[in-house]
Amino acid sequence: MALMPAACSEQQPDGPSSAGVDWSDPVHVASGAGYKGPWRMNASDFRYVDDPTVAFFPDGDIGVAWTDQADQNLYFQRFRDGRPQFERPVNVSRSPGNFSWLPRMRITEDNHVLMLWQEIVFSGGSHGGEAFFARSVDGGQSFEVPQNLSRTSHGVGKGRLTRRLWHNGSLALAVAPADRVYVAWTEYEGALRLTRSSNGGRDFGAPQRIAGGGNTLPTRAPALAVGPRGRLHLAWAVGEDPEADIRYAAFQPGEGANVEPRRIAPGPDHADAPKLAVAADGTVHLSWMASHAPLANYAIRYSRKAAGVDNFAAAATLSRPLPDGFSQARFPYLELDQHGDPHLLFELFRKGRHSSEGLARLRSTDGGSSFGPPSRTPRGGDAAGGINGSLQGLLMDKLALSGEGRIAVVNSTFVRGERSDVWLMRGRIR
Numbered sequence: 472m473a474l475m476p477a478a479c480s481e482q483q484p485d486g487p488s489s490a491g492v493d494w495s496d497p498v499h500v501a502s503g504a505g506y507k508g509p510w511r512m513n514a515s516d517f518r519y520v521d522d523p524t525v526a527f528f529p530d531g532d533i534g535v536a537w538t539d540q541a542d543q544n545l546y547f548q549r550f551r552d553g554r555p556q557f558e559r560p561v562n563v564s565r566s567p568g569n570f571s572w573l574p575r576m577r578i579t580e581d582n583h584v585l586m587l588w589q590e591i592v593f594s595g596g597s598h599g600g601e602a603f604f605a606r607s608v609d610g611g612q613s614f615e616v617p618q619n620l621s622r623t624s625h626g627v628g629k630g631r632l633t634r635r636l637w638h639n640g641s642l643a644l645a646v647a648p649a650d651r652v653y654v655a656w657t658e659y660e661g662a663l664r665l666t667r668s669s670n671g672g673r674d675f676g677a678p679q680r681i682a683g684g685g686n687t688l689p690t691r692a693p694a695l696a697v698g699p700r701g702r703l704h705l706a707w708a709v710g711e712d713p714e715a716d717i718r719y720a721a722f723q724p725g726e727g728a729n730v731e732p733r734r735i736a737p738g739p740d741h742a743d744a745p746k747l748a749v750a751a752d753g754t755v756h757l758s759w760m761a762s763h764a765p766l767a768n769y770a771i772r773y774s775r776k777a778a779g780v781d782n783f784a785a786a787a788t789l790s791r792p793l794p795d796g797f798s799q800a801r802f803p804y805l806e807l808d809q810h811g812d813p814h815l816l817f818e819l820f821r822k823g824r825h826s827s828e829g830l831a832r833l834r835s836t837d838g839g840s841s842f843g844p845p846s847r848t849p850r851g852g853d854a855a856g857g858i859n860g861s862l863q864g865l866l867m868d869k870l871a872l873s874g875e876g877r878i879a880v881v882n883s884t885f886v887r888g889e890r891s892d893v894w895l896m897r898g899r900i901r
Contacts, residue, residue: 492898497851498553500893519891521860523881526578527873536574537893545571549611563614573640584611587644589628598626598659606672626659630691631710638864643695661689698749706745736786741765746805753778756813758803771800775839798822804870816870826858850882851894857886876900
């Protein structure tokens with residue numbers, strides 16, 4: 472497939488236009504031990520809670536999903552005004568023999584909870600991993616039997632950076648009107664695939680290959696969104712390239728095998744971990760992290776494309792100056808509010824550290840034309856210390872916005888040898 476350069480160059484964002492948040496006290500969702508033993512596939516001794524994700528119900532309740540590595544399951548709880556609505560968390564995966572990692576969650580207008588996750592199933596290939604999906608049609612009280620959507624031996628959910636290094640959680644989930652559901656994932660062997668359901672997730676069609684595989688660069692970290700008139704928007708990164716650029720494609724359902732991806736902000740930097748959102752007017756918002764070299768000093772970048780325009784605007788570096796002595800920003804999370812304005816959350820790293828120790832947030836009030844400086848966001852367990860969790864990778868979704876100006880952030884914290892916790896932070900945007 473041809474690659475078409477997009478007209479993007481780096482610039483600094485305009486003047487400040489951020490707004491604050493009135494945060495409520497953090498909600499403690501789950502706790503566990505703080506032990507991670509050596510990797511022994513599904514026989515590994517991992518005892519910690521991790522991998523939270525969050526979404527709003529139409530009535531303002533908040534759904535939170537997370538994993539408990541001690542029993543290798545994925546759980547769900549519904550919160551109202553910070554209080555759990557179910558006597559005990561709902562076991563979604565029900566597969567204690569296999570690790571379940573890094574879920575994605577969407578909640579529909581009819582209160583269906585859709586869940587996608589990576590399950591470490593070994594199917595005969597060099598790497599274990601399958602894309603599993605389950606839905607709840609009763610507001611999260613129970614979930615249907617999980618479906619294996621991928622059924623391959625190619626290592627689904629592995630976003631390969633090099634032959635020896637990858638990030639788990641390389642998958643994406645999106646919903647559209649008329650009961651359509653879309654799922655994308657990448658494989659360790661390199662391919663990016665897309666499958667869809669036309670009946671709300673009851674069943675899915677055969678996966679289509681969109682990119683990667685064969686002798687091409689391996690795909691990783693897909694981001695998926697649905698725009699006006701059901702048009703699909705897909706962004707992804709590539710591995711094994713120190714000057715990797717973000718790829719982007721938009722197409723109608725059924726055209727996946729013929730998409731023509733373009734490079735976003737082509738240049739010598741290493742770009743990774745894109746996030747994507749499409750406004751009701753068709754404006755495409757895109758964020759990613761970029762550095763002069765893989766695994767080096769990353770910053771958060773952002774660009775947008777108006778409806779009917781071919782090229783993205785010049786990319787802006789948003790994560791400067793960083794708060795409180797942090798040295799780099801990685802792994803953005805992107806959502807749009809009811810006005811179509813972009814909100815960004817991202818992970819904060821200190822110099823010489825390999826794990827995130829903070830979260831920061833940015834907001835635009837003019838559709839992405841300008842952003843204010845980053846500000847610290849509560850991460851839950853600050854008094855306990857430790858690092859942010861996500862020990863299998865930070866390709867995940869931690870941010871949700873409601874149509875009433877509310878914000879929800881989830882995070883996990885890990886204190887080695889002591890404890891692990893999952894937190895929900897709730898706020899109202901001023």
